[in-house]
Amino acid sequence: MEKVKKIILQQMNHLWRKSLALLVGTVVSCFLVIGIQSYTTAQEPGLTLETSLLTLEQVGDNVYALISDTDYPPANENIAICNAGIIIGDDGVLIIDPFQNEALGNLLLSEVAKLTDLPVKYVLNTHYHFDHTGGNKAIQAQEIPIIGRGTIREDMLVKNQESDPTPAVPNIIIDDDSTIWLGDRVIELEEVAGHSGGTDVVAYIPDAKVLFAGDILFNQKFPYTADGDILKWEATLDYLSEKYSDATIVPGHGTTGDRYSLESLKGYLYELELMARKWQELGLSEAEALESAAEIPEAYQDYRFQGLYPINLKTAYEQITLKSSSNP
Ligand SMILES: [Zn+2]
Secondary structure (H helix, E strand, C coil), X not given: CHHXXXXXXXXXXXXXXXXXXXXXXXXXXXXXXXXECCEEEEECCCCCCCCCCEEEEEEECCEEEEEECCCCCCCCCCCCCCCEEEEECCCCEEEECCCXXXXXXXXXXXXXXXXXCCCEEEEECCCCCHHHHCCHHHHHHCCCCEEEECCHHHHHHHHCCCCCCCCCCCCEEECCCEEEEECCEEXXXXXXXXXXXXCCEEEEECCCCEEXXXXXXXXXXXXXXXXXXXXXXXXXXXXXXXXXXXXXXXXXXXXXXXXXXXXHHHHHHHHHHHHHHHHHHHCCCHHHHXXXXXXXXXXXXXXXXXXXXXXXXXXXXXXXXXXXXXXX
């Protein structure tokens, strides 16, 4: 599993280095410094929502999502991999997941400044993965507090080393469900399990009925399962789809959805689970199992992030097939 993760990261780093080499002349030599409300951010010239494959979507009253339209890996380092959130309260703003690098973090801050004069009060990382936290550098430069859960600081420093060697780690750690007030507007942070061992948080805005699900939801994209827990993830999806049955749900990856999006990912994970149990019954080796399921099933052929499908099979084999058959 580690090896596959490594290969993917290496491929991605390779791709990024290549695009970085192309960009380096223009980017480094002509950094513009422009004022953004009370901030001064180093904004990369030519970087826009369009070039980053992002679309600004209003998902509630004063609640916005920046939805990424990329496949994985992205064609260059400044194409946003994940989605971000902007929640404007009475006296300030909460940002969710400032993308994978400083330039995209700054782009997000500049988009906030177009929507409101209010300051960004907090940034939330829904989990530790670099595609959601690399942009923290732009946030840290503005001395805005960054919130994360559990072991997120250690995980960013150790597990993200290859993709983000000098991370800007959160400076507020929550170890329980928590509440943020932006004036009279309330945002409920809830700890959940399944995607990224001990750092997953979802954020709900009750007055707008909007849930930011982080990577608990990949909508119409294959999920990254390699450091998740498939069975816990399924349970979380069931729980959230019942609890937030009438909410608009912004995923970590993919288009905005609702409870049916959660149920659809649950269905996919459950199919993986059943497949892995079948492999166990048949006594297949890992290589045999992966070979037997190598073709992407018809129902998921339109899903993006197809490179993650073989990793999903491997995770299912390791987490389910290899477990004792007395398990349910
Ligand atoms: Zn992600």
